Amino acid sequence: MPRYDQLFQEIVHTIKEDYAGFAMGQERHDPRPYVHTIGTAFMKKELDADLFYRQVNQYLAETGDRNLRFSRRPDTDYQPFTNGFFTRRSGEILIVSEVHGEDRLRPKDEIIAINGQPLRFYTETLKKRVFYSDQNDRQIWTGFLKMADQITVRRNGQAWDIPLRRFAKTEISKTNTITVDEGIAVLRIERIDETLEHLVEENKALLNEADSMILDLRRCEEGWESSMFCLLPYVLDQSVPVCEVMEGQGLLTLYTEKNCRRRIAQLKTMTADPDLAPIACEMIEELEAKAGLGWVLETEADWGAEEDALIQPIHPERRTALITDLFTAGVAEELADLASRSPRCTLVGRQSSGRYQTCNLISVVFDDMFQLDYPISRRKAWAADQASGVRCDLEIEWTPQECDEDLLMIKAKAAAKAADSF
Template sequence: MYIDIFNEVVDIMENDYAGHQDKKGWDSPDTYRESILQLNQQGHLDDYTFIKIVNDYLLDFKDPHMFFISKDESSSTNRDIGFKVRRFKDALYVTETTKETNIDTGDKIIALDGLSVNELEQKHIKELMKEAPERQRWERVIEKYNKALIEKNNNENTVLNLSLYEKEIYNPLHHAERLNSHTLLMTLTDFFSSESIEKVLKDHDLVMKNLKNLIIDVRKNRGGSDASFHQLLQHLFPAGKTSVSLDNYKMNFNITERTANLQINGLRSLYQETSNESYKQSLKDMINFFESNTGKGFVSLDNGGDFEVEGSEFPKNIVVLSDVYCGSAGDIFVDLAGRSQKVTVIGRATAGLNDYSNLINKDWNDVFSLYYPTSRMEYLDKGEKDTGIEPDIYVEWSPEHLFSDIDLKTALNFLGTK
């Protein structure tokens, strides 16, 4: 079973993936295929190990916008180290704990199995994708080791035996709260559904109509569909009509038969689940697009040019909080929002995931799911790359962020001057 699934993953990556032409010859599937066969013969191959091998193979394509996971989020194979870290200088600071109880927020990892963070960075260039330290993702690297040397908050050193735990199930957050009489904080952790955002806006409709300051926190936004946040745009732009160019989002879809079928089925499911008429029309247009172009390979989606936003006087001032954990549709939201004269982006650059985007998932036996990009941006032909949307006001991440929301304080200080 495992080898058959892996062979199909390879086929998808070498034919259906939107970057397959740009990255032809980058992958070395035989190396991973041999590991799968050998481990299977030895009786050492299980679902978790297989998922790790496939994700290591996907690293060959140097694209963070794809992943291979357990289809059931609550599956015992869906495991991680039980905490999250972020790098600052020569240490990895624990930013959040979930299942691991022997480590605390603020503790810092200074070595793994005797290797310093700088040594580990050189060893795991592939996994870390040569990102700047504050943008590096270390959790998968830590999974490969047995012991972590920890410097505790009291400066004492201890050794943590690393373990794997069932992952915490993701709980989306679409919420707004008053910070003071003239400031509303809206937190959006994804753009998967238009209904949840619509509810937040409806619940605060009267507030929005005469609001001075709005802060939108998308620092941990997982993306989704840009159609889901379309209803927010009217609040982001000033009163009157504003023309917004989408020329930098011209893209081509690689519409193989397999990808077309997956896209159509996925879009039809979304169509059935939503009641928002504008969103339904967008989904219907995309279904027609894939149906009429099935099997044609790369086809341009006519999504360039300008579109008009009818803005509003309120909120008067808007801050968008951004970070590297905001990606995909989150990248696009920060980009579009930042074009408004009412909006100031504060924090750090977004993930920058949209060179290859519009992910679709291929499932196997309700056990595994491969998410891979199906569209390619035309700007790649000019040698341009998506490196994330830069903030207007950059705030360096530091361990101080673990105990105080420095970004939010910066936003409130900034708005206090408006």
């Protein structure tokens, strides 16, 4: 049985010394309430894996960085699970927005209480940052609901209690698709990778003939910068060198002794593979040289981009609309950020997650029970006082009506058709 109190101190030390985003939120950093709760429970012999897991997740959530993750590893006593539904906060209630397995619920059902208490009880008792945001409509209650026993649901004026169930967590397949609707090429992008590059290349004629374009990034959380380049001709309004496009996109990486040691340990597992061994050994050698250097600027050249190459826009007179939501993350946010500076583009939806500000995650396993993932790089251009995500030109508040019709797509089509482009 691990000493959870000592383990928490190790996690706090990692956040303060090795986490790339700490400097941006250190004024809010206060682990003392969690130290007190964990310490008190330990002294009373009431500290178990569930309580510890909850406390660490609440502590990490206060940073607002959803790239910081603390998870329990599968074992005989625990298997990863979901509640089988997703919610959005609206005022003083949660509204079921999606159902994935929980057949007792429907989209638009209202959750008016959790474990018999209204939402305001938890937001007043706990710090709001536990839900990742001070703004109600950007709060994420998924993790909190996984710790609850029951919810009170209201539908058509009738309310009843539902004991929460656990559904096995499964991998969600990420796909990219292209359709043409009303002369608009609509790319629904869930992962910016080689499959997207191939899709764009295979449908180049279709994209070039379309009157305008929509890039739907609502469910896009993963990808690679190099794969993003295939979309830039439809985002930029004039020829631009790669180095200019990526200006400000450089990364600052924190090469502490501990970060390098942990990354090297991960890479050593790759050396047994003959195909991966050469690059793994090269990376290990580089990390050994950088250990203890602190912050190092990773330039565009480090990403393998040709700095002098020109990116040529395709039909710059045509409009491109991008749809983002609070789950749009990573490279998709970088793309949205670039589009926000292009006169031909209109961003529709909701401010993105802000997860693109930190990246390059390291995974640490504690006692084969828990895993901490934390980023060791942050964007050079990130300032502590700036918005955590990319803002939209047309900000649209979520309402239950979105369960019935795709309001963001309707707005994006209107923006893509706009004649007075720029």
